[in-house]
Amino acid sequence: MIHVVSERVYKSGKYWRGCLSYSADGSPEVLQKWFRGSSCMDICRKMLDFSSRGFSPALLYGKFVEEEYLPYKRNTIKLSSYSRLHSTYIYHCCRLSGHALQEIDASHCLSVLRDMQQDGFSKSSLDKVYEFFNNSFNYAVQQGHIDRNPLFNVPKLYSLQPRKEVSVYTDDDIRKLWQGCYTLTHLARYRFSVLFLLMTGLRCGELLALDKSDFNLPERFVRVRSSFTYVYDTDKGKAVSLIDSPKTASGYRTVPLNDSAYGIACHLFELYPHTPYFIASGTGTRVLPRNYSRMLQRLCADCDVTYRGIHATRHSFATKLIRSGVPVKTVSELLGHSNVQTTLNLYVHPDLSDLRAALNWLKL
Numbered sequence: 001m002i003h004v005v006s007e008r009v010y011k012s013g014k015y016w017r018g019c020l021s022y023s024a025d026g027s028p029e030v031l032q033k034w035f036r037g038s039s040c041m042d043i044c045r046k047m048l049d050f051s052s053r054g055f056s057p058a059l060l061y062g063k064f065v066e067e068e069y070l071p072y073k074r075n076t077i078k079l080s081s082y083s084r085l086h087s088t089y090i091y092h093c094c095r096l097s098g099h100a101l102q103e104i105d106a107s108h109c110l111s112v113l114r115d116m117q118q119d120g121f122s123k124s125s126l127d128k129v130y131e132f133f134n135n136s137f138n139y140a141v142q143q144g145h146i147d148r149n150p151l152f153n154v155p156k157l158y159s160l161q162p163r164k165e166v167s168v169y170t171d172d173d174i175r176k177l178w179q180g181c182y183t184l185t186h187l188a189r190y191r192f193s194v195l196f197l198l199m200t201g202l203r204c205g206e207l208l209a210l211d212k213s214d215f216n217l218p219e220r221f222v223r224v225r226s227s228f229t230y231v232y233d234t235d236k237g238k239a240v241s242l243i244d245s246p247k248t249a250s251g252y253r254t255v256p257l258n259d260s261a262y263g264i265a266c267h268l269f270e271l272y273p274h275t276p277y278f279i280a281s282g283t284g285t286r287v288l289p290r291n292y293s294r295m296l297q298r299l300c301a302d303c304d305v306t307y308r309g310i311h312a313t314r315h316s317f318a319t320k321l322i323r324s325g326v327p328v329k330t331v332s333e334l335l336g337h338s339n340v341q342t343t344l345n346l347y348v349h350p351d352l353s354d355l356r357a358a359l360n361w362l363k364l
Helices: 040-053 061-074 079-091 106-118 123-142 171-183 189-200 204-208 259-271 289-302 311-323 328-335 340-347 352-359
Strands: 002-012 015-024 031-037 221-224 227-233 238-244 253-256
Touching: 002 040, 015 040, 031 040, 061 079, 061 123, 079 123, 079 227, 079 238, 106 123, 171 189, 171 289, 189 204, 189 259, 189 289, 189 311, 204 227, 204 289, 227 289, 253 328, 311 328, 311 340, 328 340
Parallel strands: none
Antiparallel strands: 002 015, 015 031, 221 253, 227 238
C-alpha cells in the first residue's frame, strides 16, 4: 500500500510537473515519484492513478530500454539504423541495465564512456553511446518515468586515439587495378565496377542497389536513389538484405559520368544484358556486400595492391578532386554528404608545407 506524504504541482516552461512523496508498505523511508503533463489536471490524474495502483518495484533501465525505448525506435527509424542502435545497446549501454532508471545519474553514464575512452574507442563510437544514453533518457522524461535527463548539460567525451587519416588508393594502385580488371579474367565480371566506384565516388551499397533504369547514358549521368544493405534483423533473429534509402537525404543525387565512367557503364551493360541490375551475381541476383568485398580483396592481391577496403575507393575519388582544386561544395554534393563540414573534416587537412606557405604571408 502507498501512504502519500506530500504532493507538489507546478508549471515549468510549457509543461506541468508534479512530485509525489510517499512511503510504501509501511516503510518509514520516504520515496519520490515525478510526473510530467500538459496541465495541472493531467498531473493530478497521473498522481491518483499511481497511488491507486499500489506500490510497484523500481523500473530498471534495461527493462525500460528493451520494452519501451527500442520498440519505439524500431517504428520510427529504418532497419539499418535500428540495427546499429541495437548493437550500441548490446555492446555498451547494457552495462546500466540492472540499475533503477530513477537512480541513474551522470556518473554512471560517464563511467561507461570513460572505460571506452581508455580502451581506445574512436570519437564516433563514444558519440554513439552518448547519444543512446541521452536520447533514451529524454524519452524516459517524456513518458514520465524520470523528471530530468541526467546527461543534461553534460558534454561529450573526446577520444584518446589520434585522428586517423583517410585511407586512399594511390595513382599507382589505381593504374594496377585498372590493368587487372582487364587481364584477371578468373575474377567475377562485376570487377569492372571497382573502376566505376573510383570514377564516381559512390558508396558500395549505392552501387549494388543500382538498376539499369537509374542510368541515362545519352545524357551521361546516373541517379542515386537507394542503397543495398545487409543488416541483422532482431525481429527475425538473422541477417537480412534489403534495398533501403540512401544514408542521408543528400544521398539522393544525380552523378554525372566522365568518359571513363561512361565507358565502364556501357561495358557492364553489355556484360549483363538479361538482368535489370547494373551488376549481378552468377545466378542473376544482386551482389551481396560481403561477396563484393571478397572480390576486391582478391583483385588487390592479384594486382599487388594493398587492400584498403571498399570505402577507400570513395576516399580516393574525393581526395583526388580536392587536390585538383575542385571546390569543396562541389565535392560534397557529388559525394552526397549532408553538409560541407563533413567533407572538410574528412578530406581537407593542411600539411606542413601548407602551414608554412600560410605563415610566409606574414612579413615585416
